[in-house]
């Protein structure tokens with residue numbers, strides 16, 4: 242049987258109900274109506290009245306009792322009729338008369354006679370859910386009511402009050418208002434993760450773990466086999482502390498704005514005059530851990546769209562390998578030129594951040610070049626030390642796709658891009674720059690709790706402008722130094 246029922250929510254202030262029959266069923270229906278609105282207008286016509294119903298009539302002036310057999314005139318000025326007598330003939334007669342006057346009818350437990358069914362009702366403050374099983378199993382409707390009453394938090398009314406307040410006070414246009422409302426309510430609709438997601442999540446972890454082991458193993462073996470251990474240790478201090486500071490700063494920036502770790506690190510390290518492939522290589526190695534963890538948590542919350550993920554991650558990985566190889570080639574052969582190109586690139590990213598700060602949110606548009614975006618994002622990110630966030634994430638979000646799944650998908654794809662870049666650098670230049678990586682990771686870890694506190698606190702526009710300013714000034718300094 243097709244389910245053609247259309248649920249509506251009836252305003253009961255203007256409605257007048259007639260209930261025919263005052264026994265068990267008549268009482269039950271009267272109680273149901275009064276539960277939704279104690280002031281609802283009800284007239285009950287019956288030859289006999291249940292004792293409890295009599296009591297209700299005494300206590301509620303809006304419930305009128307007429308003790309006699311049903312009469313056609315009872316239908317005058319009534320909007321809806323509920324039929325509840327024990328006489329099938331009477332029920333049918335009431336139904337026919339009501340219909341002829343265009344009055345809608347419900348006959349308790351007699352679906353054939355009904356123009357509308359009564360539903361099972363979940364009441365949680367202003368939230369109301371009506372449940373129907375298309376007449377198939379009222380008892381299941383009752384069970385579903387119990388289930389939803391249990392799982393919906395009792396304080397949902399508090400949330401509704403806050404949302405209503407926010408909605409009324411929001412100064413933005415319709416699109417901005419809707420985007421903000423969607424954002425602050427996204428946790429109400431977290432999807433349970435499926436099997437596919439779980440498999441990919443495991444893969445993410447296995448890859449991160451293997452790389453970590455490889456990295457530590459290699460690091461240990463160099464330290465152990467290097468004969469002049471003293472030299473190794475004395476090489477740490479100066480740059481290591483600089484890196485600690487840079488890692489700390491970049492993590493703070495990223496915490497406040499949600500992007501910009503890479504560019505902040507890259508520009509700061511260029512200022513310190515660090516070898517170019519080592520800059521990008523160490524940023525990506527350090528970033529791998531944080532992006533792995535954030536990618537994992539987005540999986541956990543089911544924020545990943547599989548199709549978008551493949552379109553971003555696969556071209557992104559190829560882009561990252563190409564970008565890393567180019568940087569290694571240029572960085573070794575044409576150091577100065579590469580420095581100039583890179584500082585111009587980071588400056589452009591800085592300008593892009595300014596544009597992002599002043600941008601208005603667009604309505605949703607379809608993006609046809611996701612693969613290209615993934616490739617160029619990966620390429621530039623590996624080449625310039627950063628850019629995945631300012632290029633890919635911000636482009637997708639600029640198109641109005643401001644949903645948790647875009648953020649989640651871009652974030653997980655970023656992990657694979659970072660991993661690809663890190664492996665490429667690692668396999669061609671080794672980890673001679675291990676103290677840089679260690680400094681970045683440690684600095685970042687110290688900053689992480691502060692960064693988390695900062696997230697969402699600072700106005701987004703101001704935070705973006707601050708990062709843009711820092712990136713542009715640093716890039717300009719590098720450029721001036723080189724020319």
Ligand SMILES: C[C@@]1(CC(=O)O)C2=NC(=C\c3[nH]c(c(CCC(=O)O)c3CC(=O)O)Cc3[nH]c(c(CC(=O)O)c3CCC(=O)O)/C=C3\N/C(=C\2)[C@@H](CCC(=O)O)[C@]3(C)CC(=O)O)/[C@H]1CCC(=O)O
Nearest residue numbers: 349350352358359360361373374375376379380382383386
């Ligand atoms: C939701 C609820 C609202 C309300 O009535 O207020 C409601 N029935 C409720 C309970 C309930 N009713 C019955 C049982 C016994 C167990 C069982 O039979 O399952 C239980 C369970 C219990 O009481 O525990 C008996 C019954 N009911 C109908 C038939 C005839 C038939 O199906 O053919 C028979 C067999 C009579 C017989 O054999 O003699 C028919 C209807 N009952 C409907 C609504 C409409 C369809 C709603 C939908 O689409 O799901 C519809 C079509 C017309 C209508 O009455 O509006 C209310 C839940 C209250 C709550 O939330 O606790």
Ligand SMILES: NC(=O)c1ccc[n+]([C@@H]2O[C@H](COP(=O)([O-])OP(=O)(O)OC[C@H]3O[C@@H](n4cnc5c(N)ncnc54)[C@H](O)[C@@H]3O)[C@@H](O)[C@H]2O)c1
Nearest residue numbers: 262263264265266267286287288289310311325326327331
């Ligand atoms: N009580 C239940 O839980 C239940 C469950 C399933 C089905 N039903 C069916 O629903 C119907 C009603 O059940 P009930 O328990 O309320 O019965 P009931 O005997 O308690 O009440 C019947 C009511 O109908 C009224 N009535 C009879 N003829 C009338 C007329 N011509 N005009 C006005 N009122 C008239 C009576 O005065 C009485 O108030 C019955 O057919 C019953 O078989 C009842």
